[in-house]
């Protein structure tokens with residue numbers, strides 16, 4: 438992590454109907470290379486928050502600063518060079534190959550009339566190789582599976598080479614191995630390339646594995662943000678998910694893990 442502040446969210450609130458606030462008083466800042474994992478129950482407002490940060494929705498109150506400047510003051514193309522967003526819902530209407538779909542991520546760096554050349558495709562091939570998805574390159578995007586599509590969408594944002602990425606549940610269609618792979622790729626890009634990331638997840642272990650910042654969004658529209666070690670506790674997770682959860686230290690991994698289950702005399706035998 439370095440000192441440069443990449444993203445500031447100040448006193449943010451949003452309401453769809455002008456009456457009921459989905460969230461209020463959301464405040465956090467992220468430095469270069471920091472990752473914030475947002476946890477919250479279904480319907481808490483995580484996607485709405487990312488839609489506001491990405492400029493797709495205009496917040497009811499508050500402001501968003503990218504590198505110290507209000508997002509509203511940037512030209513759209515300059516926001517796209519600085520920040521990429523993979524929303525949760527995407528309609529697979531593209532009849533292009535996956536490679537041609539991913540290369541569209543280079544658009545903010547190319548002139549309007551330019552077509553992608555070898556340098557753009559080299560970047561696509563490099564990212565696909567790093568993500569172990571080169572085998573998808575020549576398949577038709579509309580015909581691949583939901584999980585494969587999700588990986589292609591993440592690859593498209595990575596070739597965009599922005600300083601900040603927002604990922605709404607980037608692991609929700611992925612098998613367990615691919616979930617871990619995405620979490621590892623995000624950690625590595627943050628550490629090695631100084632990528633700043635905000636992602637939402639329903640898996641507390643994702644926040645624990647990345648071990649940076651976590652935001653716990655409650656159903657009243659408040660979000661507690663801080664280092665994983667300060668914000669994640671059995672109490673905070675039980676309150677969030679209304680179920681029996683335990684944080685167990687795994688010596689071999691040198692970290693805690695979140696496990697579900699009731700600790701009772703029967704289970705202790």
Ligand SMILES: Nc1ncnc2c1ncn2[C@@H]1O[C@H](COP(=O)(O)OP(=O)(O)OP(=O)(O)O)[C@@H](O)[C@H]1O
Nearest residue numbers: 453454459477478479480481482483484485486525
């Ligand atoms: N376009 C919309 N118009 C009105 N209400 C909406 C709209 N989109 C979402 N909502 C409502 O806003 C609230 C927050 O939704 P949001 O999708 O942000 O939650 P979430 O935390 O991302 O949920 P999940 O974990 O289920 O994806 C929900 O009550 C939802 O019904």
